[in-house]
Amino acid sequence: MARTDQTQAAVLGALSVTPMSGYALRQEIRDTLGHFWSESFGQIYPALAELARHGLVERRGGERTGSSTFAITAAGTARLRELLAEPAQPAPPRNPLLLRLFFGRHLGPDACRELVQQSRARAEDQLARMAAVRRELAADASSPADRPYWLLTVSAGEHAARAQLAWADEALAALADLRSADGADRLPSASPTPEEHP
Amino acid sequence: MARTDQTQAAVLGALSVTPMSGYALRQEIRDTLGHFWSESFGQIYPALAELARHGLVERRGGERTGSSTFAITAAGTARLRELLAEPAQPAPPRNPLLLRLFFGRHLGPDACRELVQQSRARAEDQLARMAAVRRELAADASSPADRPYWLLTVSAGEHAARAQLAWADEALAALADLRSADGADRLPSASPTPEEHP
DNA sequence: GGGCACATGTAAGCTGTTACATGATTAA
DNA sequence: TTAATCATGTAACAGCTTACATGTGCCC
Numbered sequence: 411m412a413r414t415d416q417t418q419a420a421v422l423g424a425l426s427v428t429p430m431s432g433y434a435l436r437q438e439i440r441d442t443l444g445h446f447w448s449e450s451f452g453q454i455y456p457a458l459a460e461l462a463r464h465g466l467v468e469r470r471g472g473e474r475t476g477s478s479t480f481a482i483t484a485a486g487t488a489r490l491r492e493l494l495a496e497p498a499q500p501a502p503p504r505n506p507l508l509l510r511l512f513f514g515r516h517l518g519p520d521a522c523r524e525l526v527q528q529s530r531a532r533a534e535d536q537l538a539r540m541a542a543v544r545r546e547l548a549a550d551a552s553s554p555a556d557r558p559y560w561l562l563t564v565s566a567g568e569h570a571a572r573a574q575l576a577w578a579d580e581a582l583a584a585l586a587d588l589r590s591a592d593g594a595d596r597l598p599s600a601s602p603t604p605e606e607h608p
Numbered sequence: 609m610a611r612t613d614q615t616q617a618a619v620l621g622a623l624s625v626t627p628m629s630g631y632a633l634r635q636e637i638r639d640t641l642g643h644f645w646s647e648s649f650g651q652i653y654p655a656l657a658e659l660a661r662h663g664l665v666e667r668r669g670g671e672r673t674g675s676s677t678f679a680i681t682a683a684g685t686a687r688l689r690e691l692l693a694e695p696a697q698p699a700p701p702r703n704p705l706l707l708r709l710f711f712g713r714h715l716g717p718d719a720c721r722e723l724v725q726q727s728r729a730r731a732e733d734q735l736a737r738m739a740a741v742r743r744e745l746a747a748d749a750s751s752p753a754d755r756p757y758w759l760l761t762v763s764a765g766e767h768a769a770r771a772q773l774a775w776a777d778e779a780l781a782a783l784a785d786l787r788s789a790d791g792a793d794r795l796p797s798a799s800p801t802p803e804e805h806p
Numbered sequence: 807g808g809g810c811a812c813a814t815g816t817a818a819g820c821t822g823t824t825a826c827a828t829g830a831t832t833a834a
Numbered sequence: 835t836t837a838a839t840c841a842t843g844t845a846a847c848a849g850c851t852t853a854c855a856t857g858t859g860c861c862c
Contacts, residue, residue: 629840
């Protein structure tokens with residue numbers, strides 16, 4: 411229910427694939443879950459300590475620093491199942507781009523176009539990253555049981571990115587219309603409106 | 609840059625459309641910006657106090673309780689422009705549904721299907737809400753200068769919701785395949801594998 | 807010997823939600 | 835008069851990021 415549970419679920423989940431260090435855990439979460447999840451060091455290490463205290467993960471190797479790894483225990487796997495079965499409550503939305511566009515009248519069409527273009531570029535990046543992940547998954551033969559589930563999240567990222575691209579193109583066109591209409595209103599003498607869109 | 613600035617931007621932005629009370633502010637933000645933004649009382653009232661202290665908004669009417677309203681000042685409008693011009697940094701993603709699906713092996717295909725179906729239902733809800741907003745906007749003739757910008761955010765919501773629908777259908781099909789493959793693996797004697805996918 | 811990647815942790819501080827306290831107005 | 839809605843605020847707490855402190859092992 412609490413957010414901490416989500417961090418624990420992410421940590422236990424990652425360790426259910428393979429044992430690793432806290433440092434590697436953070437990299438895995440950033441690189442593999444990056445398009446739909448994030449955790450910082452300040453979350454991961456306390457979570458690992460808590461999980462170890464309850465016997466849900468086990469520390470192996472160098473106690474201090476160096477090549478220590480954390481492995482999930484049987485109790486940890488059971489706990490993971492519990493955590494995953496809890497209802498997935500979506501977080502309250504906070505989209506700073508759409509906030510700016512909603513009050514875009516104060517920014518003007520050109521500044522808005524720039525924002526949308528940045529968003530479009532991010533979507534293309536994401537599409538490229540998703541394609542790269544697909545290639546990696548195709549090349550890597552480990553964890554065959556996990557693969558179909560991982561592909562679902564990749565597909566979600568692709569659908570979202572393509573939708574963002576399509577919306578951005580539509581928004582850019584609308585803002586272009588707005589700009590010329592605006593210009594015609596406010597600067598009637600600026601230029602003889604070189605080309606009107608039919 | 610800080611999150612507080614975002615709250616101030618949302619509050620100033622809403623008041624730039626029309627003056628209203630803090631209570632109404634919260635309702636407007638929930639009902640109108642709801643699909644891409646959220647603020648709670650605990651954010652709104654301190655933000656209003658802070659803005660009033662700096663002369664960016666002005667309290668009118670009953671000082672105590674009752675029919676008091678807050679109105680944006682000229683300085684407030686200028687500040688809003690500044691805030692909106694600041695770079696829109698996207699928040700770190702946190703999608704509890706995709707987290708569960710990624711580790712879906714531990715949940716099994718059926719539990720995953722249920723999650724996806726819930727997500728699909730939410731997307732349909734959102735699509736319906738966006739359609740309602742479109743109707744309201746078409747009927748309401750006030751704020752014509754804001755309308756094109758508002759429509760951009762509605763369109764973003766529609767694109768996102770449609771993408772979620774398309775993905776959900778794809779995911780449900782994939783999970784159905786997985787379920788039957790799984791059943792064939794784990795329960796070879798259950799039924800003579802009625803239909804195999806080629 | 808210096809720099810870099812690996813590795814573990816803590817503390818401060820901000821953001822944000824929730825629950826609570828308080829009271830006015832209005833409708834049943 | 836009781837309940838619901840409108841209205842304003844505060845306090846406690848949870849979640850999360852960032853920066854810092856510390857140390858190892860390896861390669862150039």
